[in-house]
Amino acid sequence: MSLEGTVERREGSPAGNGNGPVVKQPAPPARPTYGDRRLRLNPNTDHKPDRYDDVQSEYDSAIFSSLERHLPPSMLDASRDAKVEFMKEILSRYLPEGERNRVQRHKEYRKKLMSAYQPLHKELYSLHPSAFFVPSFHKAINDNTEESFRNFLCEPSPGIYTFPLFQPSFCELLLDEVENFEKWVNTVKFKIMRPNTMNKYGAVLDDFGLEAMLNKLIEEFVSPLAKVFFPEVGGSTLDSHHGFVVEYGKEKDVELGFHVDDAEVTLNVCLGKDFFGGDLFFRGIRCDKHVNTETQPEQEILDYSHVPGQAVLHRGRHRHGARPTTSGHRINMLLWCRSSVFREMKKYQKDFSSWCGECQREKKERQGQSVAATKLAFFKAGGGSNT
Numbered sequence: 001m002s003l004e005g006t007v008e009r010r011e012g013s014p015a016g017n018g019n020g021p022v023v024k025q026p027a028p029p030a031r032p033t034y035g036d037r038r039l040r041l042n043p044n045t046d047h048k049p050d051r052y053d054d055v056q057s058e059y060d061s062a063i064f065s066s067l068e069r070h071l072p073p074s075m076l077d078a079s080r081d082a083k084v085e086f087m088k089e090i091l092s093r094y095l096p097e098g099e100r101n102r103v104q105r106h107k108e109y110r111k112k113l114m115s116a117y118q119p120l121h122k123e124l125y126s127l128h129p130s131a132f133f134v135p136s137f138h139k140a141i142n143d144n145t146e147e148s149f150r151n152f153l154c155e156p157s158p159g160i161y162t163f164p165l166f167q168p169s170f171c172e173l174l175l176d177e178v179e180n181f182e183k184w185v186n187t188v189k190f191k192i193m194r195p196n197t198m199n200k201y202g203a204v205l206d207d208f209g210l211e212a213m214l215n216k217l218i219e220e221f222v223s224p225l226a227k228v229f230f231p232e233v234g235g236s237t238l239d240s241h242h243g244f245v246v247e248y249g250k251e252k253d254v255e256l257g258f259h260v261d262d263a264e265v266t267l268n269v270c271l272g273k274d275f276f277g278g279d280l281f282f283r284g285i286r287c288d289k290h291v292n293t294e295t296q297p298e299q300e301i302l303d304y305s306h307v308p309g310q311a312v313l314h315r316g317r318h319r320h321g322a323r324p325t326t327s328g329h330r331i332n333m334l335l336w337c338r339s340s341v342f343r344e345m346k347k348y349q350k351d352f353s354s355w356c357g358e359c360q361r362e363k364k365e366r367q368g369q370s371v372a373a374t375k376l377a378f379f380k381a382g383g384g385s386n387t
């Protein structure tokens, strides 16, 4: 047995909230086009980007600062307005109009939720590293070297990193907050959006006020790891995320099919509580083209048992699923970390999948064939004999 059926793409933020009228958006103004001027693959790290906090846009201001380093050199000294226009033009190609309307509707949904929901534990809504994280994790990130990371985490299979992350008291507070949120949702009969297309239970943390805290958590504590371990999938340019909890158990979701995440880098942390089963299974990293190919049994199979407080960090394209949680109640926090730069680059670059296990296997096979062909030609030509 090497592959458990067809891989699904697990999408975030389902479209439409079915709650109140859809706000019709004015048609977007005509935008100047910039021909085929392209972003640079490698960021200009010496360039200090402008601040975009005050720019009115459906995109997070951090995306502009991050993209700016990838602008063509001729654009770097342009006015901030010109840069914004150029970047909006690129981003609008990335988000078609239907998607933009969806983003706008989601913004309004979130505003509505946040103005009505009263947080239970206010201390969760800003990042307190020493209260949230176990000291060894905090220290490894502060030391900020590959060596300090490697001394601290385990890599049970290539590209999968596990490590203790949250203190038990933090897990408890977060579980409590999620429970409080769900109780509130039920009391006021607010129709909430579920975290993605595959989970019917759970909640989007970003939707009820935790977005800023999670942004900081990713920027300061996930990005340093992603930069070192996943640079080839945009790990050094993470600039947005989707943060949510999923719930498994008898009256919740039981298991999760085989899939890849809509993320460049995924952080999956078990928060509790008591449960049996629910193991994660991993089956190799794949590009779009190869997402349904066979698993290589010696290198690509890993089963992992969740431990509360412990995190698993992997590429979004690392195929995985969750086995049934056979008893009890399991809640995990997921952070899907994304890179707009990586997604934009992927469109221009043909060979953009050096990280795919199947692309690597094919390449090796081609190399093997060409070595064999060279050898054969060599022997046919009489090489290798002493006469």
Ligand SMILES: [Zn+2]
Pocket: 286, 287, 288, 289, 290, 353, 356, 357, 358, 359, 360
């Ligand atoms: Zn591939």
